[in-house]
Amino acid sequence: MVAGRVMVVGGTHGNERNAPWLLEAWRRHPALLRRSDLALELVLGNSAAHAAGVRYLDRDLNRSFVPALLDAPGPGDRELERARELLALHGPGGSHPCLVALDLHSTTAAMGNSLVVYGRRSADLALAAGVQQRLGLPIYLHEQDRAQTGYLVERWPCGLVVEVGPVPQGVIQEPICRQSQLALEAALEVLAQARSGALRLPQRLVVHRHLGSLDLPRHGDGSPAAVVHPQRQNRDWQPVAAGDPLFLTAEGATIPYHPREDQEIGPVWAVFINEAAYGEKGIALSLTRRESWPVEPSWGQALADLARELQSPG
Amino acid sequence: MVAGRVMVVGGTHGNERNAPWLLEAWRRHPALLRRSDLALELVLGNSAAHAAGVRYLDRDLNRSFVPALLDAPGPGDRELERARELLALHGPGGSHPCLVALDLHSTTAAMGNSLVVYGRRSADLALAAGVQQRLGLPIYLHEQDRAQTGYLVERWPCGLVVEVGPVPQGVIQEPICRQSQLALEAALEVLAQARSGALRLPQRLVVHRHLGSLDLPRHGDGSPAAVVHPQRQNRDWQPVAAGDPLFLTAEGATIPYHPREDQEIGPVWAVFINEAAYGEKGIALSLTRRESWPVEPSWGQALADLARELQSPG
Numbered sequence: 001m002v003a004g005r006v007m008v009v010g011g012t013h014g015n016e017r018n019a020p021w022l023l024e025a026w027r028r029h030p031a032l033l034r035r036s037d038l039a040l041e042l043v044l045g046n047s048a049a050h051a052a053g054v055r056y057l058d059r060d061l062n063r064s065f066v067p068a069l070l071d072a073p074g075p076g077d078r079e080l081e082r083a084r085e086l087l088a089l090h091g092p093g094g095s096h097p098c099l100v101a102l103d104l105h106s107t108t109a110a111m112g113n114s115l116v117v118y119g120r121r122s123a124d125l126a127l128a129a130g131v132q133q134r135l136g137l138p139i140y141l142h143e144q145d146r147a148q149t150g151y152l153v154e155r156w157p158c159g160l161v162v163e164v165g166p167v168p169q170g171v172i173q174e175p176i177c178r179q180s181q182l183a184l185e186a187a188l189e190v191l192a193q194a195r196s197g198a199l200r201l202p203q204r205l206v207v208h209r210h211l212g213s214l215d216l217p218r219h220g221d222g223s224p225a226a227v228v229h230p231q232r233q234n235r236d237w238q239p240v241a242a243g244d245p246l247f248l249t250a251e252g253a254t255i256p257y258h259p260r261e262d263q264e265i266g267p268v269w270a271v272f273i274n275e276a277a278y279g280e281k282g283i284a285l286s287l288t289r290r291e292s293w294p295v296e297p298s299w300g301q302a303l304a305d306l307a308r309e310l311q312s313p314g
Numbered sequence: 315m316v317a318g319r320v321m322v323v324g325g326t327h328g329n330e331r332n333a334p335w336l337l338e339a340w341r342r343h344p345a346l347l348r349r350s351d352l353a354l355e356l357v358l359g360n361s362a363a364h365a366a367g368v369r370y371l372d373r374d375l376n377r378s379f380v381p382a383l384l385d386a387p388g389p390g391d392r393e394l395e396r397a398r399e400l401l402a403l404h405g406p407g408g409s410h411p412c413l414v415a416l417d418l419h420s421t422t423a424a425m426g427n428s429l430v431v432y433g434r435r436s437a438d439l440a441l442a443a444g445v446q447q448r449l450g451l452p453i454y455l456h457e458q459d460r461a462q463t464g465y466l467v468e469r470w471p472c473g474l475v476v477e478v479g480p481v482p483q484g485v486i487q488e489p490i491c492r493q494s495q496l497a498l499e500a501a502l503e504v505l506a507q508a509r510s511g512a513l514r515l516p517q518r519l520v521v522h523r524h525l526g527s528l529d530l531p532r533h534g535d536g537s538p539a540a541v542v543h544p545q546r547q548n549r550d551w552q553p554v555a556a557g558d559p560l561f562l563t564a565e566g567a568t569i570p571y572h573p574r575e576d577q578e579i580g581p582v583w584a585v586f587i588n589e590a591a592y593g594e595k596g597i598a599l600s601l602t603r604r605e606s607w608p609v610e611p612s613w614g615q616a617l618a619d620l621a622r623e624l625q626s627p628g
Contacts, residue, residue: 277484
């Protein structure tokens with residue numbers, strides 16, 4: 001593996017303003033970020049959408065890193081071109097290679113300070129376990145969702161998303177910034193310890209494993225027939241039992257949760273409840289299973305192998 | 315004055331979704347809204363921006379009702395054309411005339427359930443006083459701001475804005491809907507009593523009179539140099555004294571409030587703190603003076619004269 005940096009991305013969605021504010025602050029005042037002696041690449045993800053103040057221009061950049069799209073011949077739309085550009089610049093084989101991608105997001109859902117891991121790559125799990133050990137953050141393990149693919153961090157050898165909320169789109173709030181920075185600094189510390197061989201991972205990793213997503217009930221014409229139930233709003237990371245209120249119709253009728261599939265038998269936990277940007281994706285909330293996994297020695301080894309190639313500044 | 319209806323508008327800003335959800339519910343189930351025997355016109359304000367999920371397409375519709383713009387020859391941009399269309403349809407001289415405009419908005423600021431009055435028209439003040447008497451809502455009296463003009467309600471003989479928050483753009487939350495409906499039903503009740511001669515107004519009206527707005531501190535290149543101070547966030551309708559924290563720089567320096575002009579000597583109250591859509595307008599928050607005004611008999615008379623021409627349904 002070639003040597004490389006850690007890429008810190010903000011503004012992958014152009015209307016999430018907290019991480020771009022931090023990136024700009026760290027550019028102006030490098031001492032404000034504790035970097036654990038790692039060389040960083042600070043990247044404004046979707047710079048054009050950020051300038052326009054919208055999530056994206058043509059297509060969600062954080063669903064554009066699909067190999068079949070990236071490898072298709074000819075020019076793509078603006079987000080696909082930006083995805084290709086980011087890989088050409090900072091991909092592991094790029095002109096300024098990065099080996100790890102830490103992608104800082106915010107959400108209108110009450111997710112608190114949290115991590116999202118995509119799939120079960122050993123290095124990702126080791127990194128997430130190290131951050132969870134330091135800060136206790138909950139982890140949403142996203143996998144096996146054919147409707148939602150092409151996340152940025154998946155195209156780097158190791159990567160995590162940090163999700164902090166609730167905060168409205170377009171709004172910067174100091175506690176959101178502070179929490180984002182805490183998560184990032186913890187991740188950098190884990191990477192630095194992995195590089196030096198000093199990393200000691202916990203015995204267990206607690207994840208909330210993605211089961212599926214629920215859309216709002218809808219009328220025949222596609223318009224919503226209900227809203228998120230006020231007893232469900234802001235209760236991310238909390239269990240949902242069969243019969244618990246999920247949605248509320250305009251007429252005041254409560255629509256309770258009914259497990260849909262075999263895998264939803266037993267308790268489930270809700271995340272990303274009423275995230276503004278997921279309406280268009282047909283997601284009112286996602287359901288997960290809370291699981292405690294033993295931390296495998298091979299995870300820490302995979303992260304150490306990769307972290308050994310991380311550069312120091314200067 | 316010709317006879318007319320009450321126009322109830324939602325979605326004047328296309329990314330404010332709560333009022334459009336209510337309009338759709340009331341269309342499907344008219345009995346869900348207590349109308350006080352008044353004929354209503356339910357109008358989706360900026361229907362094109364609503365479909366696109368953005369505040370506006372070319373120009374803020376709620377700054378487009380400027381007489382010089384409306385009367386200019388030739389076609390305008392999409393919002394100006396929509397403003398002309400709304401007036402041609404539902405203006406007091408329109409094909410389906412309305413005499414009162416009640417414009418339902420939401421905000422990312424922690425405004426609670428509140429009213430905005432533009433200028434000092436007698437009928438507006440009577441209507442606001444009647445709603446305040448019933449629900450105790452705070453009132454932001456917006457006037458003498460040459461940078462912010464052309465509000466929709468100003469082009470109807472009587473009108474109010476209902477502002478409810480905090481809620482993210484693009485998100486529907488049941489308490490926001492419930493509060494919007496409460497304010498609307500109270501306004502309809504006041505209008506119905508004014509029509510029947512039964513309206514008894516309170517002796518005093520408490521307003522928060524607009525003094526001016528403050529932008530974030532900015533670098534030479536125009537980018538923000540600070541964020542709203544966490545001790546100021548969510549403290550709408552609360553007094554701000556000289557020396558109180560207003561903003562926080564990336565380096566952690568607190569920027570306190572200093573009165574800028576003679577009119578800001580004495581206590582001031584902040585509103586619309588960190589509203590997402592006002593960043594582009596250079597407004598981080600607005601300052602007001604809290605004043606208790608005697609309710610003039612002429613206000614109730616002006617509202618009664620107008621309300622007498624309001625139609626009943628059917």
